[in-house]
Amino acid sequence: MQTVKSLRLQVLQKIYAKATEPILYMFSSLTKTPTQTPNTLLFNYLIETLNFPKTEAQSISARFSNVKSLENPHCVLHYLRSLGFSETEIRSSVRYTPQILFSDVDKTLKPKIEFFQEMGIVGSHLGKFISNNSGLVTNSLQNMLIPCTQILKKILVNDKSNQYLIRVLRRFSWLISMNPERRLLRNIAFLESCGIVGSQLSYLLKTKPRLFLTEESKLRDLVVRVSDMGFSFHSKQFVYGLCIVSSLSKETFDRKLELLRSFGFTNNEAMEMFRKQSMMFGKSEEQLKLQLDFFMNKIELNKEVLIRAPCCLTYSLAERVIPRYRVMQILKSKRLLLKKEPSVVSVLILSEEKFLEKFVATFRDDAEELLVAYRGHLLDSSSSEDKEKSG
Structure with a gap:
């Protein structure tokens, strides 16, 4: 036998259901995805003339249901081709900015294209630029x-x-x-x-x-x-x-600070280095770790040197730091450095021309060996490429 309480609950549930029916119906009608009806004329044009996939052609053509003529798209297509646009560039331009097909060539499209040409974007660069930024041709020339x-x-x-x-x-x-x-x-x-x-x-x-x-x-x-x-x-x-x-996100920045601390730098020292040479934090965490490991563990550079000259951590390890280190090691082993051995920093900050002049060309009898040591990274990379091609 039902209790008064359970009967009352059933009544309330029915009332609630009746009250919410219109709301649920209205909500479902709002969230229902409308069926896209393509403009058949434009749909066929996009497929047959511009080689669009059917799904893209349907999506684009459905946005232009009132189009009754292809005269304007024909004019736009002819104009873009006359400028040297490739079919891929034209398709890309239309994909991201389909309204470009309905621009008035003489009144709106041509003046904007000529504006970019006068700026210096010409030849093959023009098609690439417009295809990547086709939305620009819909902006006001005079106001934007x-x-x-x-x-x-x-x-x-x-x-x-x-x-x-x-x-x-x-x-x-x-x-x-x-x-x-x-x-x-x-x-x-x-x-x-x-x-x-x-x-x-x-x-x-x-x-x-x-x-x-x-x-x-x-x-x-x-x-x-x-x-x-x-x-x-x-x-x-x-x-x-x-x-x-x-x-950088705060989390990424903090991880790079933590990486410096793991190599013995205090937080204040790490921030001092960042203030002196912010670009060192532009390196990936992996790159920064490799550089710190090389300077502090491989050649056992005192950390005070890096605090004074954190620029060392911005140079390419493979292209600059290691090649120069190899050269200096040869000069040192052969006792060719008659004067005081130069500091790591003074060697790294030299331009390539100055470095080769001072530490390679000066030692004529050993220049070939020194140059091979310096260019070793290039030889290594080229040999790796040869192996990949032969493989």
């Missing part, structure tokens, strides 16, 4: 592309041929895809207020263009974090510190 580009050109000092500007845009084209007043100009003003001006601002743009469109609050947090690490706003090292800190 031109004003943003002019702002960037003012920052990139001594860039008469636009080589740095082009390099920046290849890495981060979004810099000219937004209203400049929204974020770009505000971030530039903030960085300049921190003393990052002239060549330092130029370096930051070339190295970390993404920072210029970072949310202002996040950019301020990064600057505060670098300042709290002991960098002075008036030091050139501040920009280098900002570049590295913006590239």
Whole structure:
């Protein structure tokens, strides 16, 4: 026999079910994925003319249900081919920005393409650039592309041929895809207020263009974090510190500090090294570990030397450090160093030309042996490649 309590519970459940039916129905209708109906005309064009897979052609054509003519896509395709775009580049451009097919060639597409050509992006580079950044051709030439580009050109000092500007845009084209007043100009003003001006601002743009469109609050947090690490706003090292800190998560940064501590450096010594040569933290943890092991265990370099000159940890172990070490070992074993043996740091900081002149060409009788020792890493790598090819 049911109790009053159980009957009451059943009644409440029925009332709840009735009340929620419309809500559940409405929710399910909102979450239901609509069936995409392709535009047959455009669907066939994408497959037959541009060799798109059927699934992609369906997805793209469904977005343009009102298209009744292919005259415009024909014109766009003809224009891009006349510029030397490959079929792969055209397909890539359409895949990421399908509305490019419906651009007015003479009024909108051509002026923007010519803008990039005048900048210096020409020949085969043009097709590659546009296919990777096709969204740019949908942006306003007068309100976005031109004003943003002019702002960037003012920052990139001594860039008469636009080589740095082009390099920046290849890495981060979004810099000219937004209203400049929204974020770009505000971030530039903030960085300049921190003393990052002239060549330092130029370096930051070339190295970390993404920072210029970072949310202002996040950019301020990064600057505060670098300042709290002991960098002075008036030091050139501040920009280098900002570049590295913006590239690493706090966890990764802390692991690299821990790696230095595992080799006997205190936290203060590790931070001092970072402030002097931030780029050492640009190395992977594995690379940094190999370098520390070589200097401190292989050649038993005193850690104070690395604290004074952490630049040693930024040089390539395989391309610079070990080859020069080999040469110096031969000179030392043959007692050819009549004067005081040079320090590791003084040997490493020399340019390649100066190093070869001072420690190879000077010793004519032993120059061939020294050169073989110095170029050994090249011989090793080439022999490995030969083995792989023969295999």
